[in-house]
Amino acid sequence: MAHQKLSHTAAYIAVKFYGLTLDSNIGKNFSPFIKEFYAQVVQFLPKHLSWYYKALRSATWRRFFIASEELLLPGDLMHIICRKFYITNYVDEAIDNGFEQLVVLGAGLDHLGVYAATKGLTSFEIETPFMALKKEEFLASSNQLNSDLHLLPLDVTKNRISEVLRDNSAFDSTKKTLFVAEGFFDYLNQNDANNVLSEIATACPNHRLITTLFSLDELNIFHRFSFTTGVRLVGESVQLPYNKEGFINLLENVGYSTKRVLSYQEMEADLVALTGLNLPVLKGFYVLVVER
Numbered sequence: 649m650a651h652q653k654l655s656h657t658a659a660y661i662a663v664k665f666y667g668l669t670l671d672s673n674i675g676k677n678f679s680p681f682i683k684e685f686y687a688q689v690v691q692f693l694p695k696h697l698s699w700y701y702k703a704l705r706s707a708t709w710r711r712f713f714i715a716s717e718e719l720l721l722p723g724d725l726m727h728i729i730c731r732k733f734y735i736t737n738y739v740d741e742a743i744d745n746g747f748e749q750l751v752v753l754g755a756g757l758d759h760l761g762v763y764a765a766t767k768g769l770t771s772f773e774i775e776t777p778f779m780a781l782k783k784e785e786f787l788a789s790s791n792q793l794n795s796d797l798h799l800l801p802l803d804v805t806k807n808r809i810s811e812v813l814r815d816n817s818a819f820d821s822t823k824k825t826l827f828v829a830e831g832f833f834d835y836l837n838q839n840d841a842n843n844v845l846s847e848i849a850t851a852c853p854n855h856r857l858i859t860t861l862f863s864l865d866e867l868n869i870f871h872r873f874s875f876t877t878g879v880r881l882v883g884e885s886v887q888l889p890y891n892k893e894g895f896i897n898l899l900e901n902v903g904y905s906t907k908r909v910l911s912y913q914e915m916e917a918d919l920v921a922l923t924g925l926n927l928p929v930l931k932g933f934y935v936l937v938v939e940r
Contacts, residue, residue: 658756
């Protein structure tokens with residue numbers, strides 16, 4: 649049956665984030681809750697991945713891990729730190745500005761739904777049925793189930809987001825709603841991406857969307873090959889055929905106005921500079937905030 653496997657993309661993101669935040673220069677930028685969340689995720693992973701929990705506590709092993717990752721795809725590690733840092737900050741900002749609901753698309757093993765629920769925000773995580781089940785198992789095992797968090801199993805390429813949200817009595821389409829699609833649209837084809845965006849608008853006409861983009865045209869041929877091959881090796885593929893300008897046009901064509909486009913260069917000059925680490929952020933990586 650399709651999708652009956654753990655997303656290794658989600659798993660490796662958790663592993664990389666956990667390992668990097670063991671460095672105090674990086675870890676100081678995240679709350680203890682977030683760092684502990686990913687430490688528990690890594691311990692929950694299957695044995696061929698959970699061994700990283702102990703291994704990455706060694707500074708020597710972390711240096712080797714970083715060097716090998718940077719050799720293949722410079723910036724991949726720090727882009728994970730940046731996406732977690734800035735998206736979390738944007739969620740906090742939305743909460744401060746009166747947003748009342750959070751919907752995370754392709755939630756994977758991410759912390760956002762749980763994090764927002766601990767702040768009293770009604771939160772919904774949409775994931776494939778198998779991943780939603782594994783997330784529930786993890787939350788139960790780590791005692792993090794929350795009545796404000798709702799896990800909604802759904803394959804967005806086959807079923808309607810608007811229906812699964814409306815079928816949940818906790819969802820209120822009249823509330824100020826924040827949607828987050830972190831590392832999500834890149835793995836959909838153009839038709840599915842358009843359908844998802846239309847479904848979001850149907851479910852909640854007035855909302856804000858935080859999303860990310862890999863504009864692969866900004867990578868050189870070797871690094872682009874490393875990126876796409878790495879994605880294929882874990883059973884997935886980058887399908888959306890847009891660069892930054894094309895993706896923004898797609899969003900604007902379905903009624904969004906662009907509020908922010910945070911570039912990898914800005915992330916390097918801001919967060920990465922604060923860490924004091926001489927590491928790049930993956931070229932072509934952007935975080936976008938758009939509204940209808």
